[in-house]
Amino acid sequence: MTKLRVALLFGGCSGEHEVSITSAKAIANALSIDPNPSKYEVVPIYIEKNGVWHRGTEAEAVLESGQPLTVTGEVIPSDRIPDPATVKDIDLWFPILHGPNGEDGTVQGMLTLMQVPYVGSGVLGSAVGMDKIAMKMAFSQAGIPQVRYQAVRRSQVWSNPCIFPKLCDDLDAALGYPCFVKPANLGSSVGISKVRSRQELEAALDAAATYDRRIIVEAGVEARELECAVLGNDYPKASVVGEISYNSDFYDYETKYTDGKANLMIPAPIDTAIASKVRDMAIEAFLAVDAAGLARVDFFYIEKTGEVLLNEINTLPGFTALSMYPQLWSATGISFPELVNQLIELALERHTQAAEAR
Ligand SMILES: Nc1ncnc2c1ncn2[C@@H]1O[C@H](COP(=O)(O)OP(=O)(O)OP(=O)(O)O)[C@@H](O)[C@H]1O
Numbered sequence: 095m096t097k098l099r100v101a102l103l104f105g106g107c108s109g110e111h112e113v114s115i116t117s118a119k120a121i122a123n124a125l126s127i128d129p130n131p132s133k134y135e136v137v138p139i140y141i142e143k144n145g146v147w148h149r150g151t152e153a154e155a156v157l158e159s160g161q162p163l164t165v166t167g168e169v170i171p172s173d174r175i176p177d178p179a180t181v182k183d184i185d186l187w188f189p190i191l192h193g194p195n196g197e198d199g200t201v202q203g204m205l206t207l208m209q210v211p212y213v214g215s216g217v218l219g220s221a222v223g224m225d226k227i228a229m230k231m232a233f234s235q236a237g238i239p240q241v242r243y244q245a246v247r248r249s250q251v252w253s254n255p256c257i258f259p260k261l262c263d264d265l266d267a268a269l270g271y272p273c274f275v276k277p278a279n280l281g282s283s284v285g286i287s288k289v290r291s292r293q294e295l296e297a298a299l300d301a302a303a304t305y306d307r308r309i310i311v312e313a314g315v316e317a318r319e320l321e322c323a324v325l326g327n328d329y330p331k332a333s334v335v336g337e338i339s340y341n342s343d344f345y346d347y348e349t350k351y352t353d354g355k356a357n358l359m360i361p362a363p364i365d366t367a368i369a370s371k372v373r374d375m376a377i378e379a380f381l382a383v384d385a386a387g388l389a390r391v392d393f394f395y396i397e398k399t400g401e402v403l404l405n406e407i408n409t410l411p412g413f414t415a416l417s418m419y420p421q422l423w424s425a426t427g428i429s430f431p432e433l434v435n436q437l438i439e440l441a442l443e444r445h446t447q448a449a450e451a452r
C-alpha cells in the first residue's frame with residue numbers, strides 16, 4: 095500500500111509557539127503507533143517564530159529536542175511561505191499551530207488555495223473560532239449563553255489622554271470587578287489578566303494591546319470549568335465532559351503546562367443533565383463558527399444557579415500530555431493513535447467534498 099505523506103506543520107509566529115512544538119511531538123508519536131506507520135509517512139515542517147519555513151533536518155531536530163530554533167538574520171518574505179519544490183510530494187497537511195498565523199485561517203487560506211487536504215477547520219471556522227469577539231458574536235446569534243463582555247480596540251487603549259479614562263469608566267461601570275482582559279486572538283492564557291481594580295484594568299489593557307489590535311474584556315464569573323471535545327465534519331460528535339480544577343488564581347499558562355498544577359477530572363463529576371447540556375452546546379458552538387474536523391469547547395458551570403455559559407472554542411486545541419482534547423477522546427473510547435487517524439480521514443472527506451463541488 096502506498097503511504098500517505100503527511101506534513102506535520104508546527105511552531106509558527108505566535109505566543110503559543112512552544113505549545114505547538116509540544117503538541118506536534120505528541121501527534122508525531124501517535125502517528126508512530128500501529129497501525130498508523132503502515133498508512134502514513136510523517137514529514138515534519140517547522141515554522142520559526144520569525145515565519146521562516148524549515149523542512150528536513152532542522153524541523154526534525156526541533157521536534158526531537160522540543161526546543162525552538164533561535165531566530166537569526168534578515169528574512170525575505172518568500173521564506174515565509176513553503177518553497178513549492180520542497181512540498182510537492184506532500185499528500186495531506188496536519189497543521190498543529192496554535193494562536194495567530196496558524197489557527198486563525200491564514201495557513202488554512204494558503205492550503206485552500208493550494209487545493210490540498212488539511213486537518214481541521216477551513217478559513218471561516220478558523221478565523222471566527224480564533225477571534226474571541228467574532229466568536230462571541232456568532233455564539234450570541236446562535237442563542238448560546240455567555241458572560242457579559244465588551245470589545246475594545248488597541249487604538250482606544252493607546253489613545254489620547256481623554257479617550258482612555260473614559261474607556262476605563264465605561265468598562266468599570268459595565269463589567270465591574272473581577273473582570274478578565276484578553277487579547278482577542280491568542281490562546282494558552284497568553285496575555286490574559288484577571289483584574290480587580292481600576293489600576294489593574296489600565297495595566298491589563300496596555301498589556302493585552304501589546305499582543306493584539308483587538309481586545310476583549312469579560313465580566314469574571316465564579317464557576318467550575320468544564321471542557322468538551324468535538325470531532326467530525328457535517329455531523330460532529332461530542333466527547334465525555336471533563337473538568338479542570340487548580341489552586342492558582344485562574345487557569346493561566348503556568349497552571350496549564352506545569353505537570354501537577356491542574357487536576358483534570360474525566361468524566362467531570364456533574365449531573366448527567368448538565369453533561370448532556372454541555373455536549374449539546376459544544377456541538378452548537380462548533381456549527382456556529384463553521385468548524386471542521388476538531389475543536390475543544392470550554393465552559394463555565396455556575397453550580398449555584400445551574401447555569402452553563404460558553405467560554406470559548408479552540409479549533410486547534412493543545413495535544414500536549416497535559417491537554418484535555420486527546421484525553422477526552424481516550425475516555426470516550428478513541429485512543430490517541432486512532433484519533434489522529436480519524437482526523438486525517440475527516441480531512442480527506444472534506445477535501446473530496448470540496449473537489450466534487452468545484
Ligand atoms: N470571564 C471569565 N470569568 C472567570 N474566569 C475566566 C474568564 N475568562 C477566562 N477565565 C479564566 O482564564 C482561563 C483562560 O481563558 P480562555 O479560555 O478564554 O483563554 P485562552 O487563552 O483562549 O485559553 P486556551 O485556548 O488555552 O483554552 C479560563 O480557563 C479561566 O480560568
Ligand SMILES: C[C@@H](N)C(=O)O
Pocket residue numbers: 110113192193280281282390408410411412413417
Ligand atoms: C493550545 C491551547 N490554545 C488550547 O486551547 O489547548
Ligand SMILES: [Mg+2]
Pocket residue numbers: 280281282406407408
Ligand atoms: Mg482559547
Ligand SMILES: [Mg+2]
Pocket residue numbers: 392405406
Ligand atoms: Mg480556554
